[in-house]
Amino acid sequence: MEMIIAANWKMHKKTGDTAEFCRAILKDQQLFKGVEVLICPPYTSLPLAAEFLNDSSLKLGAQDLHWEQEGAFTGEIAGPMLADLGVEYVIIGHSERRHIIGESNNRIRSKVKAALEAGLKPILCVGETEAEREQGSANSVISEQLLAALEGLAPGDMEELVIAYEPVWAIGTGKAAQPGDADAACSFIREVLQNAAGPERAQKIRIQYGGSVKVDNIGSFVEFASIQGALVGGASMQPDSFSALIQAARKAVQN
Ligand code: PGA
Numbered sequence: 001m002e003m004i005i006a007a008n009w010k011m012h013k014k015t016g017d018t019a020e021f022c023r024a025i026l027k028d029q030q031l032f033k034g035v036e037v038l039i040c041p042p043y044t045s046l047p048l049a050a051e052f053l054n055d056s057s058l059k060l061g062a063q064d065l066h067w068e069q070e071g072a073f074t075g076e077i078a079g080p081m082l083a084d085l086g087v088e089y090v091i092i093g094h095s096e097r098r099h100i101i102g103e104s105n106n107r108i109r110s111k112v113k114a115a116l117e118a119g120l121k122p123i124l125c126v127g128e129t130e131a132e133r134e135q136g137s138a139n140s141v142i143s144e145q146l147l148a149a150l151e152g153l154a155p156g157d158m159e160e161l162v163i164a165y166e167p168v169w170a171i172g173t174g175k176a177a178q179p180g181d182a183d184a185a186c187s188f189i190r191e192v193l194q195n196a197a198g199p200e201r202a203q204k205i206r207i208q209y210g211g212s213v214k215v216d217n218i219g220s221f222v223e224f225a226s227i228q229g230a231l232v233g234g235a236s237m238q239p240d241s242f243s244a245l246i247q248a249a250r251k252a253v254q255n
Pocket of ligand 1: 008166170171172173174210211212213231232233234235
């Protein structure tokens with residue numbers, strides 16, 4: 001299964017910064033063979049990034065979408081608008097949207113459906129808070145988030161998903177999960193997926209780890225068979241460090 005490493009720029013980078021990043025990262029694209037590399041800029045940079053990445057091996061993702069395909073929703077962006085730009089993936093249920101914007105599991109389920117309907121592949125984020133981990137309820141939170149998002153999906157559609165396991169306390173803190181704990185959580189996610197989609201289909205779903213991933217720790221995550229890539233925030237902002245991180249991941253898997 002091809003590893004997938006995604007850059008989540010969050011609310012960073014204007015068009016000039018996007019152009020600069022794309023120009024630099026594209027020079028290294030032959031070093032990324034065997035890794036699916038994805039850039040998820042803010043909406044305002046998507047058209048420009050699409051132009052740069054067109055004809056390259058790098059893919060484009062969005063950070064969110066609306067749950068309807070069109071309508072009177074001032075300020076919102078719908079899946080078909082993203083697909084129209086050449087966007088292939090969309091992050092759904094990132095913890096910053098769950099915990100800062102207040103998105104519920106039901107809302108996230110409607111967005112997963114909307115993405116699939118628009119032909120986009122969802123990167124569904126799940127993960128527990130620090131308090132939930134301390135209470136020993138991490139697995140129940142993760143399975144609740146997963147099952148809520150998958151409810152009502154045809155098993156065939158589930159294959160389109162990528163799952164990002166992102167413990168909330170590890171995001172943007174510099175305090176990544178212990179690789180062994182990430183392995184345990186991702187193996188648990190695989191079990192939940194097997195029950196929901198059947199073992200064969202679940203096998204096709206890639207699971208990423210996210211939360212303070214850097215060039216010097218990426219290898220310790222992806223060397224586990226349970227983890228097929230990473231969702232990267234801070235370390236994806238600079239082309240040099242993001243390129244080094246992708247190459248380190250590739251090396252770790254080849255070893
Ligand atoms: P981080 O962010 O790599 O800066 O911790 C990860 C994410 O939010 O997806």
